[in-house]
Amino acid sequence: MKEQQYILKKPQTFDLRDIFECGQCFRWNEQEDGSYTGVWQENVVNVKKEGQDYIFSGICKNGNLEEKIQKYFDLDRNYEEIKQSLSKIDNYMKDSIQYGKGIRILNQDLWETIISFIISANNNIPRIKGIIERLSKTYGKKIEWNGKIYYTFPTPEELKDVTVKEYRELGLGFRDIRMYETTKMILEGKVNLQDLEKNQNTIEVRNKLLTLSGVGPKVADCILLFSDLKRLEVFPIDVWVRRVMNDLYIQNKDETKVNKKQIEALAQEKFGNLAGLAQQYLFYWRREA
DNA sequence: GTCCAGGGAATCA
């Protein structure tokens, strides 16, 4: 495969750290020069900031790099408008958006997002990244670029003979059986990913995702928001989001006792169909700042 | 040694 290059000139909303460290993805790693390298589908790409421009270079299977980047980085969406709208809600939103102003929500592969967030359950980000890297290295396809070896995220077919024990040995812990069962369900067609991609009814898609082993409300919402399903109205509630929502708006003495339905209702009322974006600014702000 | 992590499933009321 031939190396391709694409230069994104002076994007208004685009920051490498905000995009790759805000918790939505697990396969992008910072390089010594401050650029980031990542693998998605069968693409290996490095993004480097040059002045106010961003230089993408890498290899991609069938297709041109520019089109893939346009889609993956959600470049057709107007984030300036979204940020302006959310900033009007209150000063907390204004501050959190100011902190994460370069965030864009990636259109990640549905299958990879499902598995990644099943692994994320009761786990921490460095360890999630390690597990996903070992999964790819063990079962994915090898891609060489720029003198280094990279591995694609394994497809359901590439995992069809993997046992629960082998997942456990990769360090998945109690998530081994969930990963095994979900992979099996998809291979057997009990959940059809193409059908989910086509279905415009968010409730139906969410309910279907919830039938997968290891997919509960929070994981389902992360899949809906961070994959190419791209539902911006969902509001994934994890420990950090519960914490920040309680601190800012609810102020219960015991944050762990806050009712999830109360948080959901509040999010819907305040943020409406942009709740997912609001959630991401708040998550990143509370976790990093 | 203890606590915690982008929670889910099983169990019980």
Place this chain on the structure above:
DNA sequence: TGATTCCATGGA
């Protein structure tokens, strides 16, 4: 429906 408890693992 709603609340509790257990689930591996590695880093702080």
